[in-house]
Amino acid sequence: MTDGLYILIFLLGGMAFPIGSILVARLLSPSYPEPSKVSTYESGEVPFGEARVQFHLGYYAYALVFLIFDIEAIFLYPWAVIYKDLGLFGFVEMLIFILILVVGLVYALKKRVLEWM
Amino acid sequence: MPEWVMAIIKILIVLAFIGLNGMFLIWAERKVAGFIQARIGPARVGRPQGFFQLFADAIKMFSKEDVRPAAADKWVWWFAPVVFFTPVAMAFLVLPFGPNVIGLDMNIGLIYLAAVASFALLGVFMAGWGSNNKYSLLGAMRAGAQMISYEIPLILATIGVIMITGTLSTQGIVEYQVAHGWNIKTQFLAFVVFFIAMLAELNRTPFDLVIAESELTSGFFTEYSGIRWGMFMFAEYTNIFVMSALAVTLFFGGWASPFGLVGSVLIFLIKTYAIVFLIIWIRWSVPRVRIDQLMTLGWKFLLPLSLFNIVFTGLILLI
Numbered sequence: 039m040t041d042g043l044y045i046l047i048f049l050l051g052g053m054a055f056p057i058g059s060i061l062v063a064r065l066l067s068p069s070y071p072e073p074s075k076v077s078t079y080e081s082g083e084v085p086f087g088e089a090r091v092q093f094h095l096g097y098y099a100y101a102l103v104f105l106i107f108d109i110e111a112i113f114l115y116p117w118a119v120i121y122k123d124l125g126l127f128g129f130v131e132m133l134i135f136i137l138i139l140v141v142g143l144v145y146a147l148k149k150r151v152l153e154w155m
Numbered sequence: 156m157p158e159w160v161m162a163i164i165k166i167l168i169v170l171a172f173i174g175l176n177g178m179f180l181i182w183a184e185r186k187v188a189g190f191i192q193a194r195i196g197p198a199r200v201g202r203p204q205g206f207f208q209l210f211a212d213a214i215k216m217f218s219k220e221d222v223r224p225a226a227a228d229k230w231v232w233w234f235a236p237v238v239f240f241t242p243v244a245m246a247f248l249v250l251p252f253g254p255n256v257i258g259l260d261m262n263i264g265l266i267y268l269a270a271v272a273s274f275a276l277l278g279v280f281m282a283g284w285g286s287n288n289k290y291s292l293l294g295a296m297r298a299g300a301q302m303i304s305y306e307i308p309l310i311l312a313t314i315g316v317i318m319i320t321g322t323l324s325t326q327g328i329v330e331y332q333v334a335h336g337w338n339i340k341t342q343f344l345a346f347v348v349f350f351i352a353m354l355a356e357l358n359r360t361p362f363d364l365v366i367a368e369s370e371l372t373s374g375f376f377t378e379y380s381g382i383r384w385g386m387f388m389f390a391e392y393t394n395i396f397v398m399s400a401l402a403v404t405l406f407f408g409g410w411a412s413p414f415g416l417v418g419s420v421l422i423f424l425i426k427t428y429a430i431v432f433l434i435i436w437i438r439w440s441v442p443r444v445r446i447d448q449l450m451t452l453g454w455k456f457l458l459p460l461s462l463f464n465i466v467f468t469g470l471i472l473l474i
Binding site for chain 2: 062081104118133152
């Protein structure tokens with residue numbers, strides 16, 4: 039309960055600071071928008087086209103592997119906390135778990151998935 | 156005093172600290188850069204070493220025009236600095252400044268930090284997409300690539316420390332180190348991985364591909380000016396402090412002093428600013444890497460190294 043209260047108040051306080059600063063700055067700063075000023079910045083050239091075009095992302099396969107390892111990290115946290123009590127049993131269990139993931143990583147390497155395309 | 160009053164007092168102290176620390180680090184970065192490049196740096200405003208430059212910068216941020224690009228997506232663009240800044244302020248909740256100086260000693264402190272820290276990427280993406288600018292979008296896409304390469308080693312590097320100390324509470328980790336000595340002695344490999352991943356997380360050179368002034372003209376915050384730009388800078392520099400403080404907590408004994416003296420807030424700050432200085436020093440000393448080099452480093456070197464560190468730590472603890 040205390041945890042939730044503190045997190046909520048820190049969330050609200052953290053949001054209030056930038057929002058408040060922006061609102062205060064609105065009172066202090068001038069505002070004279072004109073067409074050339076509010077146009078998109080492209081290093082001084084006349085901007086052309088939309089920015090939201092389709093282009094090749096290049097790291098789609100990385101993102102899939104990332105998901106797997108991110109979940110692995112979640113499983114490792116509770117294991118690491120009680121590791122000293124688990125002893126040999128815990129070590130062997132996690133060794134098997136990590137080995138399976140390492141095999142997956144090696145497979146991805148061999149299939150040349152982890153290369154910038 | 157009721158809990159919520161305490162919480163409000165604490166967030167006010169944290170916000171005041173963020174303001175002063177952010178301005179101080181912007182000044183310090185320029186000063187250190189000047190020193191490294193054999194020039195003076197800001198020296199005009201204020202007598203000792205141009206110290207009042209930081210207040211001048213703050214006043215300038217508030218009084219500059221806040222230009223909203225016509226092509227931008229209004230609400231996404233408006234809230235991106237807020238989403239980028241908020242997680243940084245929230246991270247202060249679990250940083251142990253001193254024996255009793257902490258926002259709240261949560262038993263899931265490190266998971267909370269990891270969860271909050273990964274939220275900032277959303278702000279980067281909102282800024283990149285909402286600006287409707289080619290540089291911004293490319294910067295945001297690079298931020299995604301950088302995050303998926305470095306978050307895993309960053310998290311896995313902390314697992315070794317958790318195994319040794321047996322707790323996720325940041326205060327508990329420091330108390331363990333008071334009793335048993337600093338973790339850096341047994342977790343040096345983890346610290347190296349953590350530090351490299353931390354530079355990428357902070358978008359600092361050699362991994363500042365997201366900002367990359369010389370190719371993307373500031374990347375995801377190209378279209379921001381005035382106080383909004385200031386908010387991005389504040390969040391970036393405060394993040395440097397937060398991650399350095401986390402490194403000090405995990406590996407360098409937090410507020411514990413080296414020779415068994417009484418620990419205090421001052422010692423914590425000295426250690427943290429030493430690491431901040433190291434990060435600034437690295438920025439002005441090494442060039443930028445390419446994005447595919449960065450991903451190769453993350454996936455083929457740091458990830459196996461951090462997994463090896465976990466297994467090795469497990470073996471040592473068994474013996």
